[in-house]
Amino acid sequence: MKNIRYKHILPIALLSSALLATSCEKFVELGAPPTQVLLDDAFSTDASARSVILGLYVSTVNTNISGTTTFYSGIAxxxxxxxxxxxxLLEFANNGLxxxxxxxNNLWANLYQLVKNTNNSIVGLERSATLTPAVKDQLIGEAKFMRAYAYLYLVNLYGDVPLHLKSDLEIFDEASxxxxxxxxxxxxxxADLLDAESKLAAAYEGTFRARVNKHAASALLARVYLYRGDYANAEIYASKVLQESMYSLPAATSNFTNTSTEIIFQLANLSGITVFATNYITLPTVIPAYSLPNAVYDSFETTPTVDxxxxxxVSPKTVSNKAYYAITKYKATAGTGNEYHVVLRLAEQYLIRAEARANRNNLSGAKADIDAVRSRAGLSALPANLTQAQLLSAIETERLHEFFGEYAHRWxxxxxxxxxxxxxxxxxANWQATDVLFPIPNAQxxxxxNLTQNPGYND
Structure with missing residues (x-):
């Protein structure tokens, strides 16, 4: 895909999922902004509105937000x-961005592309007077979840960011x-996630948990509250998900297949092949572009049982007399697979609640949640007398071992x-404290x- 430079607000029509499924380059090179009639037409019937919202998922896959948020942040x-x-890419690895x-620039642009799509969708849905009320609520909930998802990465990767909330019909109001x-x-x-949770149904639309439901909104809210240090709400919202019988922790050999009971939300594709498998797994004589660092591989427990x-x-391999540790969470690399991009899964909710409980001095509750994740990994329970600091350290390690190579969790x-x-x-070697944020793209x-640069990137 070309390196295309974008403005913050791009002219983009609200289109069906079929059009949104075209290439990324075509998607961002559409013509003039939609007119009032086009916007209203897109949300005049349940079927057309559903088509637009399905397009949000398709465009998220096509712009490879899963891969780019994972790979760039993982090597940073x-x-x-x-x-x-x-x-x-070496600039990320060397922290010399x-x-x-x-x-x-492209990561920024693709996340804001998702923001634009969701803004157009939310405005069109809320203005429509012809949709079935239940359908309207469901679709608004999905769109608001996706907008929150995009902003969660933008604010964590770049810090203060422009907050665009209007549709293309008001493009000049927010262009600068x-x-x-x-x-x-x-x-x-x-606010978006709370509204989404209130509007979304508990049952999944379609198959494979590939559209968000009420519990997906709760799960992402749990993460948001954890990130903000609101441990009471982090525990409440993680518990909402953990109490649902539809979710469980299957064996580590099958929790990334698209029918796994651990999945809370995944991004589907036609092939069942993920960008994770194709980038992490290579032929025996080919060096993978991304692998697990030796230090992480060596940090797993091996006694009394192996994690x-x-x-x-993880699958060790040797190429030209050098050891590499291929990441094999996702297995399918060719043909038709049975894996999608798992965005939210149950193990995270256990570890969110564990961290929230530890910070609220519920040490036994925190230990129980950590042990649930460790048990799936074949490990024994943690000692009963760990201090708060020791439990928080254990959670950091568990999160590394559970989420390496996934969606920037470690970063x-x-x-x-x-x-x-x-x-x-x-x-x-080049680490500076200001490296915790990526630079605001100079092109933007x-x-x-009206945009200013993050500290450390003005040269």
Whole structure:
């Protein structure tokens, strides 16, 4: 895909999922903004409105938000090792990002593309007077979830970011917005998710848990509250999900298949092949572009039993007399597979609640939640007399072992707990405390003079 430069607000029509399923380049090079008639037509019937919302999921897959948020943040942290020679990707690995880095710009642009799509959808849905009320609520809930999801990554990767909430019909009102404070962005994320939770049904639409439901909104809210240090609400919302009988922790060998009972929400595709498998798994003689660092591989428990995540989710290989640790959470790399991109899964809810409980001095409750995840990994329970500090350290380790190579969990965990410098400075030669944020893309500052740069990236 070309490195296409975007403005913050791009002209984009609200279209059916069939059109949204075209290539990323075609998707962002559509013509003029929609007229009032086009916007109203898109949400005049239940069928057409559903088609637009399905397009949100398709466009999210097509712009590879799953892969880019994972790979760039993983090599910036310490849970992915980059083994190729792309100079722009090496900037992430070496924590030497330039504000002209094309991948930083494209990640920003693709996340804001999702924001634009959801804004158009929300405005059109809320204005429609012809939709079935239950359908209207469901679709608004889905769109608001997706907008919250996009902003959650934007605010964590870039810090203060422009908060766009209007449709393309009001494009000039927001074309040159400055940066909105993190707290205000989080307030919008929370408001969107609370409204989504209130509107979404508990039952999944369609098959494979590939559209968000009420519990997906609760799960993402639990993460948001944890990130904000609101441990009471983090525990409440994680518990909402954990009490649902439709979710469970299956064996580590099958929890990423698209029928897994652990999945809360996944992004589907036609092939059943993920960007994770195709980037992590290569032929025996081919070096994977991304692999698990030696230090992470060596950190798994091996006595009295071996962590099943080490034996099931990692596959050692030797190429040219050098050892690499291929990540094999997802297995299918060719043909027709049975794996989608798992965005939210149950193990996270256990560890969110564990961390929330530990911070609220419910140490036995925290231990029980950690042990639930450890049990699936074939490990024994933690000792009963651990202190709060020891439990929080154990949770950090469990999150590393559970979520390596997934959706920037490690990068965001180190940032939100103020542990990034302590953990990464010994292993990153160029580490500076300001590296916890990516630069605001210079291309965006050029077209919007109201944007300012993050500290450390003004050169």
């Amino acid at each position: 942290a310490d849970d992915l090792q980059y083994n190729a020679a792309d100079a722009s 330039l504000n002209t880095n094309s991948y930083v 917005l400055g940066r909105t404070a993190v707290d205000a962005v989080y307030s919008q994320i929370t 099943l995540r080490k034996t099931t989710w 965001l965990d180190l940032k939100r707990t103020n542990r990034a410098t302590a953990v990464l400075s010994p292993v990153k 500052i050029v077209v919007n003079g």
